[in-house]
Amino acid sequence: MSALSPLRNYIDGAFTDAADGRTTLVVDPSTGEAYATAPLSAAADVDRAMAAAEAAFGPWRDTTPARRQLALLKIADAVEARARELVDAECRDTGKPRRITATEEIGPMVDHIRFFAGAARLLEGKAAGEYMDGMTSIVRREPVGVCAQVAPWNYPMMTAVWKFAPAIAAGNTVVLKPSDTTPASTVLLAEIVGDVLRAMDLPAGVFNVICGDRETGRLMVEHRTPAMASITGSVRAGIQVAESAAKDVKRVHLELGGKAPVVVFEDADIDEAVEGISVAGFFNAGQDCTAATRVLVHESVHDAFVAALAKAAADTRTGGVDDEDVLYGPLNNANQLKQVAGFIERLPAHAKVEAGGHRVGEVGYFYAPTVVSGLNQDDEIVQNEVFGPVITVQRFTDEDQAVSYANGVEYALASSVWTKDHARAMRMSRRLDFGCVWINTHIPLVAEMPHGGFKKSGYGKDLSSYGFEDYTRVKHVMTAI
Missing domain, CATH: 3.40.309.10 (Aldehyde Dehydrogenase; Chain A, domain 2)
Structure with missing residues (x-):
């Protein structure tokens, strides 16, 4: 058997292995044979990624919407320029037909990133006014904070975009875990984002990717740093995330199963x-x-x-x-x-x-x-x-x-x-x-319309301004005049 390609975590703008050196096998579903290894991230790796995201949050939050927009537009351009590499990584992990993946996924991914680039400059809130005598009220729409995100294996790179693009457009920072069966395209996306952030002299820890299994995801959700947990996955996984997030009253975004x-x-x-x-x-x-x-x-x-x-x-x-x-x-x-x-x-x-x-x-x-x-x-x-x-x-x-x-x-x-x-x-x-x-x-x-369900299909929306709002919080400021 040929040597296995090593995939690595991407934390604070740099590739790194799991702290304890453990790995998992990544299997090509077209052959059933392993072709790569990926880190099996544990508590130390989660701590490191969360620390990077937390350190980057302040300066990223304070970056102007115009600058965040420009970064996302450059990321979209970079994704488009490296489309062949992304398709190769996605197809190796999923076995999807190369032609269909190139035509049906790259274009929408790029469009969705560009949509949220625009959304970064279109925050909405109630008009400032004197709703009480002698008082002026204004509404601030602010980022939530660090977001712990878990993506599925059916559309690895597409759902990664759905998660990180609205989050960072709104001024949040991200720690994202791809499925343990499909990490390759997400790690490559992190590299692409990191290159853009570095070139623009922006915080390296805005977008971090760590590989791992369900236990890694649990450690992320239960970590004290993130203010929000977002998952696309099964109903079982969504229930577990909601239960874990409840311990710290974290905001939760769940896109779960369907039976259309x-x-x-x-x-x-x-x-x-x-x-x-x-x-x-x-x-x-x-x-x-x-x-x-x-x-x-x-x-x-x-x-x-x-x-x-x-x-x-x-x-x-x-x-x-x-x-x-x-x-x-x-x-x-x-x-x-x-x-x-x-x-x-x-x-x-x-x-x-x-x-x-x-x-x-x-x-x-x-x-x-x-x-x-x-x-x-x-x-x-x-x-x-x-x-x-x-x-x-x-x-x-x-x-x-x-x-x-x-x-x-x-x-x-x-x-x-x-x-x-x-x-x-x-x-x-x-x-x-x-x-x-x-x-x-x-x-x-x-991109302009929301995607999300009711009942056991979860709550919260991907795409659209509704999805963007999930990654912001509303603050009322009142001043005596």
Whole structure:
């Protein structure tokens, strides 16, 4: 076996190993073989990163919004200039197709950084005024402080941007931990940010990245320094973070799981719906908390829809990073492959696998595009997040039943409605209990609009001015006149 590439933490503008020298293996999911090592950061490493972020907070907070904006714009330019390196790192960690990663992720990442660069100069608050006789009140919108952030493995570099960009734009400093299975692109992002900060003579500790496992994340969240904890991950992880953060009454931002309902009415264009839903369900191997994985179809078009969706699944390919004809690559890790396969193995007798339902190949963690029909609302695969290339289909009789089925899960992140009836689409958008409702489309995101859910999908928003506000605090100042 060839020598493993060493990844390192990035703290206070410099690369460093874990204090005790411990490492973990980083596996290429396309092969199932380790290709790198990463630090297994412990308490001493967390202390060091938090100290760097805390030391940088004062001068960074006091940097003008215009200067912070300029730094973010330069970071966006640098990300664009080093796109090939970032794509290489991301694909090695995730197995994603190189072409799709380059076209679908780099552009939005750069745009999101530039959006928050602008947001840095658009802080909002109530107008100053005399709301009490003889007194003038003003509102200050201030950064929260040091932010402890934990990113997931499904979109490592994209979610890293979603976390650090609004945080530092608002004047906060960051300690971010990528998933232990996908650290490479985040470490590279830290280097890119660090180079810009150094060139502008700005504090080196504004953005720090430490690698590690769940214990590392727990140490970060429970550390006394951060004023805020932010995580994108599972419901289980979110609950643990909220519990840990509660000990110091830290602010918490949670973007957790999803089980997006996709409601297809009898008047929908079936061909367009199948095309849009199959891509939105299988993209990134279904490893997306907004993925179109739970389809509800009116009984009058159910059979035709299932047949068309099964054909679309059969025509969809998974494969290696350099295969330009595939839609998605492998599942991220061996445990995830086991989880997805387990859902299919445990299907009840009344369920029918219309397409897929099996592993692809013996090397790596590839799983076939899968469609399952004949399901009941209380079936495990309907109620729980699969996080794989699996689309389930249920039938409904009327609008009320569609709403009941759609809302009848613990998640509430995203949803979509497919119909030509505008009034019905508006009724459904009001009744669906999800943070996002798409109409005749599914999965597009834009920097100006918020992304975040309700119920067990968490709270707080990514993207948009709403997400920016999560990283600021409001102070009232009153003076006698």
